[in-house]
Amino acid sequence: MNLRTILTTVVVLIVALVGTVWLGRGNGDLEPTTPARPAADPDDDRPKIAAKGPYPKAVVEKPRYNFGEMAVGQSLSHKFILKNEGEVPLEVKKGNTTCKCTLSEMKDNTVAPGKSIEIELTWTPKAPQEHFGQTATIFTNDPENKELKLQIEGTANNLISFSGDMMGTAHWSLPTMESDEPVSYTGSIHTKYMDEFKITGIESDRAGLTATFKPLTPEELKEEDTKTGYSIEVTADPTKFPLGGFTERLTVKTDIPNDLEPTESHADHKHPEGHDHKHEHQPPGDRTFVIQVSGNHTGPxxxxxxxxxxxxxxxxxxxxxxxxxxxxxxxxxxxxxxxxxxxxxxxxxxxxxxxxxxxxxxxxxxxxxxxxxxxxxxxxxxxxxxxxxxxxxxxxxxxxxxxxxxxxxxxxxxxxxx
The missing domain is CATH 2.60.40.10 (Immunoglobulins)
Structure with a gap:
């Protein structure tokens, strides 16, 4: 191969290499590569913990509170005391909760050294539960207590109880009607969660089925282990019933509010400003309860x-x-x-x-x-x-x-x- 041929080949290779580089740069300019943004860190929104001390110290003496027994529809609250026993301000932020959680007012979500705040948890059970547990998570800048778990627990029962209660419903059975003489059954309605309530009326859609009521005596209240209640006597007139079995409804009307107002777990509690913590408004209500009354009219x-x-x-x-x-x-x-x-x-x-x-x-x-x-x-x-x-x-x-x-x-x- 002569010198001229070698020089020509080298020139062609150089031109091809330059073109390739230029084309590569051009494609990069047309479609620049955008670096992927890192996913948001869930800890970014939490109080930041300092790299070195001094640190705050978050202290809750009793992070769990048991209400004991409470009624369905009744709201109970408990205030936990969160104290900063550290040397610098304690930053707090509310995390996930399964109940209503309220923090008392504080400046810039911080608690000064030696100071404390109240964290109120409120729960209103919607159905009877043998045991319930509700929690609230509080995030802090205390490296030893980055997450505080506060818990309320207890047992939820029906507000009103009846004799003959079956799965939360009252079922009363009348004696068999064998003649034209009226038959009667006496049951009770009572509660351990209210000091008093009134029956405003008892209604029945069946002619011949009537009911009267009177307050339970102190002895009867003690026997039922309850605060207040009434005995209800149901009477059926056989002449108004066809032969055979029957199930009828008695509707008991009361003055019990449809929504019970929240109750403090600690009496006479006051806000930090010194004002009494009371609910001034109680919604009106006319709560009704149904009693299933069954019987059998055999007659003659x-x-x-x-x-x-x-x-x-x-x-x-x-x-x-x-x-x-x-x-x-x-x-x-x-x-x-x-x-x-x-x-x-x-x-x-x-x-x-x-x-x-x-x-x-x-x-x-x-x-x-x-x-x-x-x-x-x-x-x-x-x-x-x-x-x-x-x-x-x-x-x-x-x-x-x-x-x-x-x-x-x-x-x-x-x-x-x-």
């Missing part, structure tokens, strides 16, 4: 099912079970009647659905001076379309009779034909 009627027939005397429900729609089903029951010498007659009847067949036949062979026996037949005819009558849409047979103490008899029938 007794129903006895034959073998294999499912009959519930409390609800007057006859369960025919599942059967073939093509074959249908028929069952028999015995009915014993007292309280009249005249044969039982059906004055009027209502049957739903209309294809359900019902027959009442007197057993003249039955011998008794006080009772009469009748055969009851319920039948679903064969060759009907498949149908279901369950708990929410029971079939019904309602009879009006000439019996003075059993003017209305209502049977309910449950079945599935396939």
């Amino acid at each position: 009627i007794r129903i006895v099912p034959t073998f294999g027939v499912y009959w519930n005397p409390q609800t007057m429900v006859l369960n025919l079970g599942e059967f073939s729609a093509k074959e249908g089903k028929e069952v028999m029951l015995s009915m014993f009647v007292e309280g009249t010498e005249l044969p039982l007659e059906i004055v009027d009847q209502q049957v739903i659905p209309d294809f359900l067949k019902f027959e009442l036949k007197k057993d003249d062979s039955f011998q008794s001076k006080t009772k009469q026996r009748y055969e009851l037949k319920f039948a679903v005819p064969p060759e009907l379309p498949a149908v279901s009558f369950g708990r929410t849409n029971l079939a019904k047979v309602k009879l009006k009779t000439n019996h003075p103490n059993a003017k209305v008899i209502e049977f309910r029938v449950q079945f599935i034909s396939l």
Whole structure:
């Protein structure tokens, strides 16, 4: 290779190298690379801890407080005392909380050496809890206590308690109504969380179900371990009830506020300025409570099912079970009647659905001076379309009779034909 060729090759290589460098710089200028910003440090917003002492010293003597028992809807508060026992100002900042947390006023969120602030935690339980615990986190610039955990705990119960309480609901059972004489049950409503309250009225949607009330005696209050309450006597008039089981509602109206005002855990507390810490406004309320009253009106009627027939005397429900729609089903029951010498007659009847067949036949062979026996037949005819009558849409047979103490008899029938 001659000298001229070598020089030409070197020049070409140099030009190519310069072009490559220039193109690389140009692309960089068109799309400059932006360095990624570091993610925000969660500690950036906390009080800064000095690199060296002297340091503040955050002290809370009792960081946990137990309210004991309190009522659902009742607000209780407790004030924790946070003291700075260090040599320089203590900086504080409220962190995460599961309850209401309030810090007393301070200058620039700092607590001077030897001084203290109050941190108030307030909790209002919304449902009964065997044990609750609520916390608040306080951040500081004390290197030994960068995070202070304050906790309140306790047990939350229903504000009002009843005798016969089941899962927070009052269920009262009346004696069985076997004649036309009224029957009664006496229960109680009481509370250990209020010094007093008033019942302003008791209402019932069922004619024949009434209630009266009076304050519990000191002996009764002691027996119930409660502060105040009332005994309530519920009376049912059998002449106003159809035969069978029933469940009715009594609505108890009171003067208890719908929202209970917060209560201090320490009495006669004063603000740092010297003002009494009191809630001047109590919202008006007319809180109501519901009592479920159940009973069974058998009257002069007794129903006895034959073998294999499912009959519930409390609800007057006859369960025919599942059967073939093509074959249908028929069952028999015995009915014993007292309280009249005249044969039982059906004055009027209502049957739903209309294809359900019902027959009442007197057993003249039955011998008794006080009772009469009748055969009851319920039948679903064969060759009907498949149908279901369950708990929410029971079939019904309602009879009006000439019996003075059993003017209305209502049977309910449950079945599935396939």
